[in-house]
Amino acid sequence: MTEAGTNSGAYAPGQHPDLPPPKGSAGAAGWMRGNLFSSPFNTAVTILAAILLYELITSIAGWFVLDAVIDAGSKADCRQAGSGACWAVIKIRINQFTFGFYPADERWRPILAFVLMFAALAPLLFDKTPFRRQMIWFAIAYPFIAGWLIYGGFGLVIVDTQSYGGFMLTLIIGITGIAASLPIGILLALGRQSRLFSIRIICVSLIEFLRGVPLITLLFVASTMLNYFMPPGTSFNLLVRVLIMVTIFASAYIAEVVRGGLQAIPRGQYEAADAMGFTYWKTTRLITLPQALKISIPGIVNTFIALYKDTTLVVIIGLLDPLGIGRAVLADAKWNGLSTETYLFVALFFFFSCFAMSRYSLYLEKRLHTGH
DSSP: OOHHHHHTTOOOTTOOOOOOOOTTSSHHHHHHHHHTSSSHHHHHHHHHHHHHHHHHHHHHHIIIIITOBOSOSSHHHHHHHOSSOBTHHHHHTHHHHHHTTOOGGGTHHHHHHHHHHHHHHHHHHOTTOTTHHHHHHHHHHHHHHHHHHHHOBTTBOOOOGGGOBHHHHHHHHHHHHHHHHHHHHHHHHHHHTOSOHHHHHHHHHHHHHHHHSOHHHHHHIIIIIGGGGSOTTOOOOHHHHHHHHHHHHHHHHHHHHHHHHHHTSOHHHHHHHHHTTOOHHHHIIIIIHHHHHHHHHHHHHHHHHHHHHHGGGGGGGTOBOHHHHHHHHHTSTTTTTOHHHHHHHHHHHHHHHHHHHHHHHHHHHHHHOOOO
């Protein structure tokens, strides 16, 4: 490099440092210029969309929060106090929405059961849970603990299942169906691919029958016809019948999702396992099933979300889920006509529950991603 070049700040070829981008072409300003204001037409559309969005947000915020009424004794009191949403109906009936008609002095039991549920799920959902091995044993015992707390017996007052309702009933049916349908669905998927004709034809028949019949039909069968197949003088709890039908219905869809994952595994992996002398169950446990489940995560979670939302169908057979509680609330003359607030509250509960499952699905996909 010459002395003149050195004095003028010049650099040798290939040694010039990276210069910052021009002002206005990077960061938020650059993104807005390139995507929102890149032409007169885009500028006009952006301004119009901003005005409409502002009007929409302010009107929703005014109705939802700013002008909403929380304390009132009836719909008429709400309309006198403000022009927004009447959340007083939710405030007054929140216990009914949450527990149904569960006895007030026993509500600590389902609350404790659902608090313990998070402790039981932690070692199953997250690898870095403290004392994970010990907590897995607690997760195995949790269904029996939760059943004892919610239903009663062995020192606790027995609460009839007809008293269950609201979000508590939705969580009971949804979580039980999700937890039980996954292993059953995996077994059905393996059975459908079995080399034994008898096992394969049983699994295929069961899957195709359950997929071809609406869930509401199975619920009607559970509520009316199932007792006809029981020995005389015996009765089968309605909630237990619903849990069984919901579980086997979802397991058929889980089976097809898992079967799709099994079929996506290259045939060479099966042949390599055979060459190494692996048994069928060892090959399934160590090689094929883990990969199939990883591939099937989006479909499995999608089935879980559909199952969770289908729990609202139990209102048809007399169980009061949140929608059933909402109908009962709206039947009260004092709150008649507040269907928007009532059903929006229920919709938000389902949205946030399903959104949490969806986000965990994305987290699990990212954590298990291996590039193939």
